[in-house]
Structures are given as C-alpha cells and as structure tokens.
Amino acid sequence: MSFELPEVAVLLAAYNGMSWIEEQLASILAQTNVHVSIYISVDPSTDGTEGWCAEYAATHPNVTLLPPAGPFKGAARNFFRLIRDVDFSEYDFVSFSDQDDIWYPDKLERAIAKLRSDDVDGYSSNVVAFWPNGRRMRVDKAQPQVQWDYLFEAAGPGCTYVLKPALAAGFKKLILDEWKRVQEVALHDWFCYAYARSHGFKWFIDPVPGMDYRQHAGNQVGVNAGFRTAVARAKKALDGWWFEQVRLVASLTRIGVPNMEADESESDLSILRIISNVRQYRRRPRDRVALLLICACQIATSLNTEPTSARD
Known part of the structure; x- marks a missing residue:
C-alpha cells in the first residue's frame, strides 16, 4: 500500500533575518510526516539576507527564493506578495512562516491531523514566547470563538496558520481582486482569519503550542506582554x-x-x-x-x- 506525505507550501516572509533564519528553516525542514516546499520573499535587507537565502535555496531543492519585488515596508505586504506570486494550487495545505521562530517537529503534522479529523478549513495554535534572557511564556489564544471576534483580533500568530486549499484559494482571489486596497491592511493574519470566518470557513484554534515564538527588538507585532x-x-x-x-x-x-x-x-x-x-x-x-x-x-x-x- 502506497503512502504519500501531505504536500505543504510554506510561505516565509523575511527582512534582515540573518540572526535567526537558518534556525527557522532547519525547524521547517525537520517537520515530521509531511513534505514541505518553502517559498521565501525577502524585503530588501541590509544584513545580507537575500544573498544568504539565494545560496541556501541553491543547495536545497525544496526551497525557492522569489525574485526581488520590494520594498514592502512591512510583513503584511510581504505576505500578500507571497500569496499573490506563489502557485500553491497543487498543494494539499498552505502555511505561513516568520523568519525567526522555531517550529516543533510535529507542528504541521498536528495541524493537518486536526484539519482532516475535525473537518475544519483553517488552523492556528497557541505558542510559547521566548526572550533572549531565557524567559518563556505560553501565549493562550484558544478561547472559544465568538460571533464577531474576527473583526477585532486574529486567531493567534499568523506563523501558526495552516489552510486547506479552498480557503487559501479564496483568500488569494480576494487579495488579487482588491490588490490596491489590501496594501493598507496592517496585519495579514487578522485579515486572513476575518476572510475565513466571514465566508463560512470553519477555524480551529489549538490550545497545544506548536512552536517557540521568538521575541526581540525587531518584532513588528510580537506578544502583548509587559x-x-x-x-x-x-x-x-x-x-x-x-x-x-x-x-x-x-x-x-x-x-x-x-x-x-x-x-x-x-x-x-x-x-x-x-x-x-x-x-x-x-x-x-x-x-x-x-x-x-x-x-x-x-x-x-x-x-x-x-x-x-x-x-x-
């Protein structure tokens, strides 16, 4: 009996990420019981991120560096570019990734199991935030969903999102149709969750953390702690x-x-x-x-x- 691993397109937005991106990529490539294809879009950087990613992609066949298209001046626009330019129509699932986190080995495997067994379309999870001084904190976003929560908050950090094809395709169509106005959206994860819930897609927020969520001075949003x-x-x-x-x-x-x-x-x-x-x-x-x-x-x-x- 043949067994094919789920194919997952991982969309990774990067900017001045040399301090962390190698560890992040290693954790993605180490995912269990899935086959990942990583697509990287780099906002023009000053620390050599583009050159390093080009060399990395050249030696890793399942890693693709997209051609320059910035400046984006923010992670949301970089993610919108990834969603617009990556053809993920043949993948089983689509996932978002930041450049500076550490995914647990079963992050995608657990997400896919939930998406399949619970008949939901979108997945996110809690995370464990960590700081350079060694501090660690579980970030809980898994409270019960309410009728209009998606208008005021995301379903957790976007780097935990995993989408089924129909949801990913619908979100991509909206971005293409409203490309100019979408550039004014500040938070892609909030927008994605809002699209999903408002269009009848089911979403699951997993209380089990799937990754270590790095906190540092360069975080665009980060954890609301302190x-x-x-x-x-x-x-x-x-x-x-x-x-x-x-x-x-x-x-x-x-x-x-x-x-x-x-x-x-x-x-x-x-x-x-x-x-x-x-x-x-x-x-x-x-x-x-x-x-x-x-x-x-x-x-x-x-x-x-x-x-x-x-x-x-």
Whole structure:
C-alpha cells in the first residue's frame, strides 16, 4: 500500500533575518510526516539576507527564493506578495512562516491531523514566547470563538496558520481582486482569519503550542506582554488606527456587519453598539475590558473635539 506525505507550501516572509533564519528553516525542514516546499520573499535587507537565502535555496531543492519585488515596508505586504506570486494550487495545505521562530517537529503534522479529523478549513495554535534572557511564556489564544471576534483580533500568530486549499484559494482571489486596497491592511493574519470566518470557513484554534515564538527588538507585532508593549498598542487603538483597520477589513471581506457603520456621522452610535455587544467582539474577558475602555476613550475624544456651536 502506497503512502504519500501531505504536500505543504510554506510561505516565509523575511527582512534582515540573518540572526535567526537558518534556525527557522532547519525547524521547517525537520517537520515530521509531511513534505514541505518553502517559498521565501525577502524585503530588501541590509544584513545580507537575500544573498544568504539565494545560496541556501541553491543547495536545497525544496526551497525557492522569489525574485526581488520590494520594498514592502512591512510583513503584511510581504505576505500578500507571497500569496499573490506563489502557485500553491497543487498543494494539499498552505502555511505561513516568520523568519525567526522555531517550529516543533510535529507542528504541521498536528495541524493537518486536526484539519482532516475535525473537518475544519483553517488552523492556528497557541505558542510559547521566548526572550533572549531565557524567559518563556505560553501565549493562550484558544478561547472559544465568538460571533464577531474576527473583526477585532486574529486567531493567534499568523506563523501558526495552516489552510486547506479552498480557503487559501479564496483568500488569494480576494487579495488579487482588491490588490490596491489590501496594501493598507496592517496585519495579514487578522485579515486572513476575518476572510475565513466571514465566508463560512470553519477555524480551529489549538490550545497545544506548536512552536517557540521568538521575541526581540525587531518584532513588528510580537506578544502583548509587559507595560511598554501594552502602552504602544493602546496608543495605536486610541489614535483611531484600530477602528480604521476594523472598518477596512469589514469592507474588504464584503459582509454587512452589525454595529460597524462606516459613516463618520454614525461613529459614536457604532461604538455604543459595540459596547452593548462586547461579548461578541473579543474572545478573552480581559480583552473585552480593554475594548470597552478604548470605546469609552473614543467617545470622550469625540465629545471633546465637537465644535462648540454644535453643543450649544
């Protein structure tokens, strides 16, 4: 009886990754009971990443370095380029990868088993964050999904995502159809999860960690752990960036979402509706509290900036 290993296309976005990328690639190539093909897109770097990846690909037949196409100025645009340019139509599964993590040997095998046995289309998992000083922390994203969580958060780090062909193909079509607008999306993993959930695809968030998630000064997002990180994220949320991204993702996924009117004249009303339905927008209780605080600040800011004549 013949047994063919699942074929997995791994899309890896890189930028100034010489300190970590060799260890990351080794962990991907060491995956058990799957056959991987790695596609690397390098945002123009200053540390020799492109040259090193070219040499690596030349000696590893299942590693392909895509031609230069940047600058992308962000991981999301680099991933959108990978999704656009890689033909993964013949693969059994598609996976995303960062340049600086360490995958556990059974990461893909476990994901594929879940995708097949649970009849789901998209997979993500918890991770174990680690720092140069030796600190380690389990990052839990596996709370039960709620009705509109995908509008406000991802399904965990994008480097844990594994997609079935229909989901990957649909997401690729949306990116191609909306290429110009997609460039304004800041977080590809959030966008992918939003597309999946809003189009009826089933998603599983695995509570079992599948990788070590490296934290360092060059992380574009990283783990929300520590006072400085919390402050940085709060500033983005309070300056309107977060809600702009919410409306953009809602618009791109082409679904009418209650309580998220794009009309500026109804923005306060929308926020009040979010407050009244907060349990349907975030999975974790503490994140619901954070959302309530952000909404309250948005309303307060709106009242403070309202023209005096409008209040008289």
